[in-house]
Amino acid sequence: MKITGYLSEFSLGEIFRFLEQGQKTGCLSIKPVETETLSIAPLKHHYIFFRLGQIVAATHELDHQGLQQLIEQRGFIHVTTIHRLLKLYPLNQPLGLLLKTQGALDSQQLQLLFKQQVLTPIPELFSLAEGWFKFDANHPLPLAEMTGLSAPPRDVALAGLRLLRDWTPLMDKxxxxxxxxxxxxxxxxxxxxxxxxxxxxxxxxxxxxxxxxxxxxxxxxxxxxxxxxxxxxxxxxxxxPNISIEPSPSSPTPLPQPAEESSGSLSQSFLMGVLSFLKPKAMKGG
Amino acid sequence: MEIMRIVITGPVGAGKSTFIRTISEIEPVDTDRKATDEVGSWKQKTTVAMDFGRLQFGPNVALHLYGTPGQERFDFMWEILIRKAHAFILLVSSHRPQDFRAARRILAFMRHRAKIPMVIGLSHADNPNAWPPEDIAIALGYLSPHNRPPMVQVNALDQGSVAAAMMKLIETYAKHQAEQLNWDAVRH
CATH class of the missing domain: 1.10.10 (Arc Repressor Mutant, subunit A)
Structure with missing residues (x-):
């Protein structure tokens, strides 16, 4: 199952709500689209991974190296050490959990990594003026990019929208x-x-x-x-929505209005009759 | 005269006018006008008041179809239509996720104002960019598959498809009415 579209049509917040409420698992990729606004930094792809509607990882590349590089940048473990550990222990669980189980990382370090990987960059995505999104439910979860922690998209979306300065793309929503x-x-x-x-x-x-x-x-x-x-x-x-009290800008043609009798129950014979009347039409078309 | 009044609603471009035109036995009263807002950039005309169609299937029995105005403005016309309606069909284009927001807004409006049976008609379901029905249901706020209105695929240009959608709505109405009668019997 693949779902695609532009963020200007279906906003990131709405996508997050859809993925969380649908308890979706897969990869949401977002490709920023150049707009007229000046952007000095090159626009990177974003990949956000969901497991049963919860965000479990985020990366810029699909090379499975992001979390390892982050761990090294933080000065927690060298990448070469991680590689040695991975030769001894198969990666059949999120990398963060595996390293924690082996005593190489502690809970606090995992939380810092998750914050840097997911909680800080994703809210910034809400400021994108335009982007093309695709959700691929068949994309396998990248255990090498996962800390083992997760965040509700609702909370991430709230954080992102609170940071938003330019609401222009969302005004019609x-x-x-x-x-x-x-x-x-x-x-x-x-x-x-x-x-x-x-x-x-x-x-x-x-x-x-x-x-x-x-x-x-x-x-x-x-x-x-x-x-x-x-x-x-x-x-x-x-x-x-409420009924607008403003008159319509165009003056419509006088139209047949619904008859004044109440919309009371319809008789069984009426319902049977209308179904019999429609059935041949439905079969003819089908 | 026994009349069943059915409202055909949905976002702009979902196929409401076409739906009525396809099944109506009279020339529908067409109130399409040049669109005055951003709709005009992709749809030259939209319905400013409402469409009306009729199906008479006996001397004293008829179906009346009312299409809601196309531009999303809930004015007095909606109030008139809903107050007298027996049931409604919400038409949604499966390949236009940007319309799901408007469809959801219409649903909230209808649910709040009228407790009448409904069916969701999914148009353009064969488009390569069409969302699966399950996902459209979630996007419209129906999270549980056990607690959502019937959903049918509709080709508004095809009389058979429109008739099948109408049959589904009438069956849904009949079921709803039977439940209401049972409930009333229990209460008394």
Whole structure:
């Protein structure tokens, strides 16, 4: 199963939510697309690995060398030592776990490595103006790149969107100012929210529009839209659009309106009749 | 006169007008106009009010089909349509992930305003870039395969395919109505 598209169409936060909620396993590759903005550094490919919806590793290359180089750069173990260990012990578990089991790394060092490999670079990806993504569910997990730790995409997405300065690519994806938001989880949110997110969270399910929340909290409406988008991407809330009171810009032709009688139950004979009527049409086409 | 009113909804370009045109026995009332926003860059015309089609299958029995406005603006027209509808079909283009957000928004709107049976119709399912139905369901917020509406593949240009989708919706409605009647019987 391969899923592809542009980040401008299906944003990284939405991809993360999809992969987490679908408990997907595989490789998400992101190829940045050159935009008009000046970029001095060459644009690197990104590969993010998911196991049952959780992020387990991230790399720039598919050469299985990333984690070993990181371990050496940190001064924990030389690559040659890792190679010697790998000759003695087969890599049938994440490399980080194997090295920990052999006493070569401790838990704190693994956490530092995971932070440097996953938690720091991925949030920066949310600032990409454009990119081509592909999720390959058949890509095997690279044990050599895995520390054995994992992170919920929800938390990584929240961190990334909090860092975001230029929201231009996401403007058309934000919830509308006259919408309300409802909670998708019972009780407290299952992840850490910052103080302003908490203040907005207090208004979830209270039939207050985003504009109303902005007024109540004395925040710009756009700021509340961004916060609600973060909560939506984290899978915490759902937007409920309201009926717009603004008239349509075009003046439509007068149309047949639904008859005034109520939409009460339909009789069994009606339902049987309509099914009998449609069946030959369906068979003719099939 | 016994009439079943069905709403055909979905994001811009999902094939709502075509769906109605394909199955309607009358020339549908077409309210397509030049698109006034970013839609205009890829779809010259969009439905500004609603489409209407009819299928009369007896002297006093008919199906009425109402297509929602194409541009994503939930105005009074939606309110009128939903209030009287018996059931609805949400059409989604399988190969346009950028539409899933709008489809999800429409679903949330419909769910919040009307507890009526529905079917998800997946168009362009044969496109090489089409997402699998399972994944579209997740993208629309249906995480459990045991708790999601029926999903059918639809070719809006093919009368047989449209009729099959309509049959699925009517069967779903009949099942829903039977459950409601059973529930009412238990309560009384």
């Amino acid at each position: 934000l919830p509308l100012p006259d919408s309300t938001v409802i909670s998708l989880s019972e009780g407290q949110p299952p992840c850490h929210l910052n103080s302003v997110e908490w203040r907005v969270w207090e208004y979830v399910d209270k039939t207050v529009t985003l504009e109303g929340i902005a007024q109540a909290l004395n925040l710009p409406v756009l700021e509340v839209q961004k916060i609600c988008f973060r909560l939506m991407v984290a899978g915490l809330v759902e937007e409920i």
